Amino acid sequence: MTTPLDLAPPSVRRWFEVQLAPEPELTDLRAVASPQVVFRFAGREIAGIDAVIEHLKAMPVRRLADGQWSVLPGGDDRRTTVRITGPGGQPLPSPGGPMAAMDFTFTLDAQGLITGLSPQPHHTEPADLGPALATGQRAPDFTLLDTAGEPVSLRAGGDAVTVVVFTCNACPWALGWHDRLQQVANEYSAVGVRMLQINGNDPEISPKDAVEHSRRRVTDGAFAGPYLLDDGQQVARRWGARHTPDVFVVDADGIIAYHGAPDADAYDESLNARWLRDALDHVLTGGPAVADTEPVGCTIKWTLE
CATH class of the missing domain: 3.10.450.50 (Nuclear Transport Factor 2; Chain: A,)
Structure with a gap:
């Protein structure tokens, strides 16, 4: 009341x-x-x-x-x-x-x-936005185009683990965590980890998320891996992503091993994406399990009917 x-x-x-x-x-x-x-x-x-x-x-x-x-x-x-x-x-x-x-x-x-x-x-969220995927659930497959127009799929044989990050070009939380996420992508690539970063914002609502802005960031070297465009926002809806950033760790069997924020504070670089690193170490080496956390960031800018 x-x-x-x-x-x-x-x-x-x-x-x-x-x-x-x-x-x-x-x-x-x-x-x-x-x-x-x-x-x-x-x-x-x-x-x-x-x-x-x-x-x-x-x-x-x-x-x-x-x-x-x-x-x-x-x-x-x-x-x-x-x-x-x-x-x-x-x-x-x-x-x-x-x-x-x-x-x-x-x-x-x-x-x-x-x-x-x-x-x-x-x-306001779309009516078909499901609950966020949680640890233990199977990750729905997808194929999206990157900023160069090349198709990239979630399942690329041989990867030990995939990090999927829903992000964007303007959200202060996404920008605050951005460099830490690229460091994780670079450091863990040697052990078979890849990071797929996805922009699902509607550029009509968020002009800075238009494809030309995303492409420019890639050209400028801002991303350590593919930057994918969720045109139509179908992947974000199926995965239940709601924030930028929204981080998912997918193990080699296609099962979610972590969902949440990279660490506890987008503006404290010393935290070094600790939660994400711990989740990766758990999958890769059997380290302590990491509980899902609450994603923190701007809401995804949805296209609504």
């Missing part, structure tokens, strides 16, 4: 009143936020009320004014999540594709001032 926005803490209500006003005066947010407030979005942090206000100037929050607002259950006087859905249950417009909802999670200090804010979009 949700509660109306007018039952949210006063500082949270005021935050939206200011931003949704016909002519918002964002400096009024100073009265309800800590000077050290932190805005977290898309894997990055913006700290300090001045920097946050500057960032908000570029965010089209005003267009959400006609949505339906509610406070989600489970919060308290120090943490509140507010959700907006479209009028009458319709999707919300977004440059990243239609959204089923947008959540705004606020943290508050003892005085009720906002110390943190983290928006989380929930993009």
Whole structure:
């Protein structure tokens, strides 16, 4: 059960009143936020009320004014999540594709001032998107074209293990983990591992994922293996991929041996894709098993009917 926005803490209500006003005066947010407030979005942090206000100037929050607002259950006087859905249950417009909802999670200090804010979009998913493949399931085969127009198949005889990564050209999480993934591809190729990286975003929604941009990255040497184009998004749908990046390890028998994130933090290079490396070592040498983790990243930009 949700509660109306007018039952949210006063500082949270005021935050939206200011931003949704016909002519918002964002400096009024100073009265309800800590000077050290932190805005977290898309894997990055913006700290300090001045920097946050500057960032908000570029965010089209005003267009959400006609949505339906509610406070989600489970919060308290120090943490509140507010959700907006479209009028009458319709999707919300977004440059990243239609959204089923947008959540705004606020943290508050003892005085009720906002110390943190983290928006989380929930993009609308296609009706035929299945659950993500998990450890122990058989990986559906596929053949996709790479950026040069050459067909590449999942099953290439003799490979000890294949890493399949759903990724893209613009998501900050995908870019944050990108170099670590190429290092894994290079280092493990000597023991029969190959990495297939797949772009499944709709370029009409995400122009940076148009084929010419993908091809340029390959030409510039950004990829340690094939960069495949999931035109029509059928592979992403069958595999249940939802994020960029979304990582799957497939063993020599075609069985999923790991699904999740490369490691715990896209912005901590010292983690070195530890979860992925451990999963590969488990398959290759019988090292300790690695439990599936929750993928973290932008949602795939789906083509919807």
